[in-house]
Amino acid sequence: MSCANNIAEGYARNSAAQLRSAFNVAIGSAAEVQNLLYQALDEGLCSAEQFAAVYDLSASVQKMSKAFIVVDERRRGARD
Numbered sequence: 327m328s329c330a331n332n333i334a335e336g337y338a339r340n341s342a343a344q345l346r347s348a349f350n351v352a353i354g355s356a357a358e359v360q361n362l363l364y365q366a367l368d369e370g371l372c373s374a375e376q377f378a379a380v381y382d383l384s385a386s387v388q389k390m391s392k393a394f395i396v397v398d399e400r401r402r403g404a405r406d
Contacts, residue, residue: 329352353388363381
């Protein structure tokens with residue numbers, strides 16, 4: 327949820343720089359989720375299957391956020 331909230335906040339600020347920054351924060355939030363998943367797995371609070379499913383989703387968020395940043399930087403570079 328934090329990832330989506332960060333992106334929504336950046337979008338609402340109506341600034342390309344703020345949106346890119348929000349995607350960077352979302353990448354960090356996904357890393358926090360991954361860290362919490364390792365803790366949950368170690369404590370027996372989730373199964374290996376649950377861990378893998380949620381970890382894969384968080385990795386997808388990171389990948390999509392990084393792709394947005396790259397595309398945005400290329401698009402901005404083409405205008406400069």
